Amino acid sequence: MNKAIFLDRDGTINVDYGYVYQPEKLDFLPGVIEALQTFCTLGYQLIVITNQSGIGRGYYTMDDALRFNQAMSQRLSAEGITVTDYYICPHAPHEVCHCRKPQPTMVLQALSKHHINPEESYMFGDKASDVACGENSGIKSYLVTPEHNLLYWANQLKEKQI
Ligand SMILES: [Mg+2]
Ligand SMILES: [Zn+2]
Numbered sequence: 001m002n003k004a005i006f007l008d009r010d011g012t013i014n015v016d017y018g019y020v021y022q023p024e025k026l027d028f029l030p031g032v033i034e035a036l037q038t039f040c041t042l043g044y045q046l047i048v049i050t051n052q053s054g055i056g057r058g059y060y061t062m063d064d065a066l067r068f069n070q071a072m073s074q075r076l077s078a079e080g081i082t083v084t085d086y087y088i089c090p091h092a093p094h095e096v097c098h099c100r101k102p103q104p105t106m107v108l109q110a111l112s113k114h115h116i117n118p119e120e121s122y123m124f125g126d127k128a129s130d131v132a133c134g135e136n137s138g139i140k141s142y143l144v145t146p147e148h149n150l151l152y153w154a155n156q157l158k159e160k161q162i
Helices: 032-041 062-077 105-113 128-136 150-158
Strands: 004-007 045-051 085-089 122-125 140-143
Touching (some): 004 105
Parallel strands (some): 004 045, 045 085
16 A cells, blocks of 8 residues: 655745746745655655636636646656646535545545555545545645645654644
């Protein structure tokens, strides 16, 4: 069985400018590169779980979102970081889908596909719905804030404090 770090994208990995999809608006938050390197060193797979309601709202397309994720993977790869997979909910809230966080669907799919042990895995995100999604999936989940950013949590994990 593998272990994984499940990550929200906007506001957790990259700066959330609001409905970001242009690769030139991909700016990593402080400490994120070091945090992700730490997770990799500790043997975790990285899996991004993102709600992209901008697609359902017609602001941009699934292809745009995929291009953004590809740009993210390329820039992280240059830092020695591999993202195993991305899961995107493209729906607007009014579509009442079965994948939008805080529902656990995307995480549960990833657990199954990548043979991940939920008990050894973690979810980090900047919204209560991220934490709820992780908890609904049976995964330890923590909120990312400016004070407790992703690097803070990576160090907590490294020091076996969480
Ligand atoms: Mg977010
Ligand atoms: Zn959805």
